[in-house]
Amino acid sequence: MIAYITVSGMILAFSAALSWKFFQLAKAPRDMALRAVTLCLISAACSFVLAIPPFAGVIGSLGGPGAPRLVQNLLVLSMVYWLMCFYLYSAAADTASGNRRARREATLLAIAAIALTVTTAAAAGHDKGGNFRGANVHDPALAAFYLTANLYLVYALSMALRWTCAYARASQRPLATGLWLVAVSIGAMATSCAIRTVLTALLWQGRTVPPTVTLVSSLIIAIAVPLFLVGFSYPGVATRIAAERLRRQHRQMYRRLGPLWELLNEAFPEHTLDRTPTEQWRERLIPLGMHRRYYRRVIERRDGLVRISPLLAPAQQAQQDKSRWADDLADQLCTALHREQPRPASAQAVAVAMPSVQSLEDDARQLAELSDAVRRRVLAGSHQID
Known part of the structure; x- marks a missing residue:
C-alpha cells in the first residue's frame, strides 16, 4: 500500500511539474534552456515510470531480461545530459555557442549509450535481468555496463553540481532555495554513483561487499530523485503561491x-x-x-x-x-x-x-x-x- 501511494505521488508530481514546464515552453518555444529542463524532466519521468514492474515486464518480454535495465539507464543518462544542457544554454553568450557545447557533450553521451547497448547484448546469454543489487556484476559485460553508466553519471552530475551551486549563490529566493535543493539531490546522486562505481570494481575482482552498502546506495538514489523534482518545482510553486496571496490581497482591497x-x-x-x-x-x-x-x-x-x-x-x-x-x-x-x-x-x-x-x-x-x-x-x- 505504501509503495502504491509513493508511486502514485511521484507520478502526480511528475505530471504537475511537466504540465507547468509545457505551459512555460508554449509561451517561449525558442528558449533552449527551458527546453533542456523540460526534456530533463521528461527523461526522469520516463525512467521512473518504465521501471515500474508492469512496464518493465513488457520491455523485458520484447527485448530480453536486460532490456529494462538498458532503457532505464539510457533515460537516466539522458536526464543528466539535458540537465547539463540547461546550464550550457544558460551560460552561453548566444544560442549557437550553447549548441556547440551541447553537441560536444552529446558525443560523450552517444559513446556511453553505445557502450551500454553493446555490453547489454554481450551479456544477453546469461543475463537474468534485475537492478544493480540483483545483477551478476562478476560478469565482465555487466561490470562494464555499470562502470560505464556510473562513470558517465559521476562526470555529468559533478559538472551539473558545480554549475548549480554557482547559480544558487548568485540567485535570490525562491530560486536560490530551489537550486540548493537541486544541488543537494545532485550531490547525493553523484555520491551514490561513485559508491556504485567502487562496488562494481570490487565485485568484478571477486571481492565481497556488505549488502548494507549496496542498499544504502539505492536508498540515496530513492531519496535524491524526489528531492531533485521538488527542487526544480519549488521556485515555480513558491512564485504561484506568492502570486495567489497577492491576488487574494487585491481582491480584499477591491471589495473594501x-x-x-x-x-x-x-x-x-x-x-x-x-x-x-x-x-x-x-x-x-x-x-x-x-x-x-x-x-x-x-x-x-x-x-x-x-x-x-x-x-x-x-x-x-x-x-x-x-x-x-x-x-x-x-x-x-x-x-x-x-x-x-x-x-x-x-x-x-x-x-x-x-x-x-x-x-x-x-x-x-x-x-x-x-x-x-x-x-x-x-x-x-x-x-x-x-
Missing part, C-alpha cells in the same frame, strides 16, 4: 474600496477607465483580471477625490483630530457630493487622503480606510432610517 467607488462613481461616471462592457466570467478567468480591476478602481477613486478636493480641503486642513480623519473626511465627502451641484468650481486641486509613503499600495490602503469610513456612515444612516 467598493463603498467609496460607488459614491464617487455616481457623481463622476466619466472617470470610469473602462466603459466597454465585458463578460464577467471571462474577466474572472483571466489570471491578471483581478489585478487589473483593483488598479483600475484605485486610479478611478483617486481621480474622483482630486475632482472634489477643492470642496474638501479647507475643512480637512482645519481638522485637528488625526485619528478620525477618515470618518470626518467621509462626512465632508458625502455632504459635498449630495449638494444640488456637486461639481466644484474650477479651483486648484489639493492633496486629499494622501499616504505618508508615495506608492500605489499605500495609496490603496489610505483609500480603503476612507472607504471603510464611508461604509460605516452608510450603515449608520440606514439604522437611523430604520
Whole structure:
C-alpha cells in the first residue's frame, strides 16, 4: 500500500511539474534552456515510470531480461545530459555557442549509450535481468555496463553540481532555495554513483561487499530523485503561491474600496477607465483580471477625490483630530457630493487622503480606510432610517 501511494505521488508530481514546464515552453518555444529542463524532466519521468514492474515486464518480454535495465539507464543518462544542457544554454553568450557545447557533450553521451547497448547484448546469454543489487556484476559485460553508466553519471552530475551551486549563490529566493535543493539531490546522486562505481570494481575482482552498502546506495538514489523534482518545482510553486496571496490581497482591497467607488462613481461616471462592457466570467478567468480591476478602481477613486478636493480641503486642513480623519473626511465627502451641484468650481486641486509613503499600495490602503469610513456612515444612516 505504501509503495502504491509513493508511486502514485511521484507520478502526480511528475505530471504537475511537466504540465507547468509545457505551459512555460508554449509561451517561449525558442528558449533552449527551458527546453533542456523540460526534456530533463521528461527523461526522469520516463525512467521512473518504465521501471515500474508492469512496464518493465513488457520491455523485458520484447527485448530480453536486460532490456529494462538498458532503457532505464539510457533515460537516466539522458536526464543528466539535458540537465547539463540547461546550464550550457544558460551560460552561453548566444544560442549557437550553447549548441556547440551541447553537441560536444552529446558525443560523450552517444559513446556511453553505445557502450551500454553493446555490453547489454554481450551479456544477453546469461543475463537474468534485475537492478544493480540483483545483477551478476562478476560478469565482465555487466561490470562494464555499470562502470560505464556510473562513470558517465559521476562526470555529468559533478559538472551539473558545480554549475548549480554557482547559480544558487548568485540567485535570490525562491530560486536560490530551489537550486540548493537541486544541488543537494545532485550531490547525493553523484555520491551514490561513485559508491556504485567502487562496488562494481570490487565485485568484478571477486571481492565481497556488505549488502548494507549496496542498499544504502539505492536508498540515496530513492531519496535524491524526489528531492531533485521538488527542487526544480519549488521556485515555480513558491512564485504561484506568492502570486495567489497577492491576488487574494487585491481582491480584499477591491471589495473594501467598493463603498467609496460607488459614491464617487455616481457623481463622476466619466472617470470610469473602462466603459466597454465585458463578460464577467471571462474577466474572472483571466489570471491578471483581478489585478487589473483593483488598479483600475484605485486610479478611478483617486481621480474622483482630486475632482472634489477643492470642496474638501479647507475643512480637512482645519481638522485637528488625526485619528478620525477618515470618518470626518467621509462626512465632508458625502455632504459635498449630495449638494444640488456637486461639481466644484474650477479651483486648484489639493492633496486629499494622501499616504505618508508615495506608492500605489499605500495609496490603496489610505483609500480603503476612507472607504471603510464611508461604509460605516452608510450603515449608520440606514439604522437611523430604520
